[in-house]
Amino acid sequence: MENKFRFLTKHSLFKKIKNKWFVIANIIVLIIVIGLVNVDSIVKFFGGDFNDELKINVIDNTNYYNDIKTGLEGVSPYLSNSKLTIKKVEDLKKQKQKLKDTDDILLVINKDENVFNVSFITDSYVDMVKYSAIVSSLNSVKEKIALQNSNIDKDELAKISKPIKVKRSYVNKDKNEMEENSRSILNILSMIIVLPCFMLIVFLVQMIGAEINEEKSTKAMEIIIGNVSAKTHFFSKILASNLFVLIQGGLLVFYVLIGLLIRKFISPPSSLITQSLSSDFDLNMIFDTLTNSGIINKLGYIIPLIIILLILSFLAYSLLAGILSSVTTNMENYQQLQTPLMVVSVIGYYLIFLSTAFPGSLFIKIISCVPLISITLAPSLLLSGEISVITIIIGISLVALLDYLLIKYGLKIYKVGILNYSESNLWKKMFKAVKEK
């Protein structure tokens, strides 16, 4: 006969995992994760305006057409369109008629005292990115022509046109520019990673609450606690729920890997559209940047710290959820009581966004050490360099302390709570339980 603790843990875990709804939910999550990783290919598959060619027709009354054309060609990287065609045309009236029901742009360039002015004509509204890019390039052309007309020496003109050289340097010898760039990438990545963390906390809190409440409300608890100690029962639930969360977390990572594998096969580099759309989120490029910056080596000690923080925080959430579910008498009451717990877990996520608006904020740094909030906030701040390794170690120590206190005093509450079916004098009973030796 196997040990009762192991039996209860296995029973709780398998009850959750061997459930058909777990399988269905994971199939749905797998599809969603693969979809998110390959969102650019999906967008391409369904098609849209981005496949159209953007035509810019120019009526030039200035003889600057060649300069203008060169300038407009520079707009291409800022546009999501696959192909940009710039053509010189005549006859304004005829060209205006041609614009009907198209996304084409007609530019009429006229000479004036400020070198030239432009009429920007379209059939309908044009998106602001496109508009700003074209206007900005026309401004550059205008500046260039104005300088040429001012009889400035050719060499001097070349100096003016040449972009400024910026040399980035650091007093701290450990710092480098590649790492600086990588941190912003890691910051974005950590925000993405925090979401599954939040999802896992919800799973954890709800799993424990549902199980304990089911056993309590059906009075099955009387039979269970008659055969195993409350301590064994409590820790079996905690272990099972944490194992479940780790398995579910591992599955999420596995789904991402499947998504990346699929991405490798369905996103050929020759695809202009894919390259264009994925330019902001090219995973290979991100990985190369991180490797070259040397930050990957630093992740060697950052990742274990983050994992320790995650495990201790999950433990704290599960302990709290177990204690809260033991004092409630039904699922409705538990759901109300778990709301503050859920709100606390979201605080960290909001503070990540605030940390970008208030870099170096002492308040946010202090909050990143607070147990239950640190799980979502500290990893992001650590990766973006907002907090140091010392700060996260303080955070880990505080969560560990909370876990200890929850085990020491929470277990006393649990022992009394799980066999209590009355809500009268509830808190009095619980405080009394805590005080008992």
Next chain:
Amino acid sequence: MLKVDKVTKYYGNVLAVDNLSFEVEKGQIFGLLGVNGAGKTTTFRMIMNLIEPTSGKITFNGKKINYDVTDKIGFLTEERSLLTKMTVKQQMLFYGALKSLDEDVILKRLDKLLEEFKISEYKDRKISTLSKGNQQKIQFIQAIINEPQLLILDEPFSGLDPINVELFKKVILKLKDKGTSIIFSSHRMDHVEFFCEKLVILVKGKSVLEGYLKDIKDNYKIKNIIIQGDVKVSDLKKINGVINVVKTSNQLKVSIKDKSFCKDVFEYLKTRNNITKFALEEPSLEEIFVSKVGDEYGK
């Protein structure tokens, strides 16, 4: 043998069980009676090691109750204690494992018990889909799956039809014959009278009456006389020693202060015609219970 020795339990300042002592021998059915809130459930919980007594001691076969001992105890709670989302088989595997039984032993016993209770076809059915009576059968099977040495039955016939009550009675008596000690609690005094050789009645956590049922009845002075025939209730009430007269469909039940007043009633009946029945009966347990509990509440 179960020995409850001077056990007291306080919940805060509330006294739930007051200096309670009793013993249950091997193969004996013991009645633990009392109105709601008398302390029965608290006593069961202490026997099951769910809660600790404030003072006193509970032992089973000389050992303090611990989780090794509770493996040998079966407990049928008054309210349903089934995980209704599980199937019958899953439930038994779960509870059986908590009683330190191996899976093959549980399944073998389950098949036998399901057959005995005539519900073999429900083995793979979810408990929530079963009728109240069948759920009670499952609850009973759960309590005896470990072939307990001590069985606690709290209102075991709840939700059962008369046919199934008889079935349960047979099983309980069979367990008794096998040597299982049984603590039986019910508000149905006829059931208690049927099973229990020995009992204790609790009022506000304190024992107000305890001992062998036969002795309790013998020592209880008030007796009943059953009369069938042409008699007047008003005349009977006037007789010395008559406490009460209750008329049922075709007979009268006359309660007298003690056996000695039987003669006075008999003398009166000699003056009447068509008397077809005259019998002196022991009081029922229900009458003793109502009388004792009522007196204690009155205090």
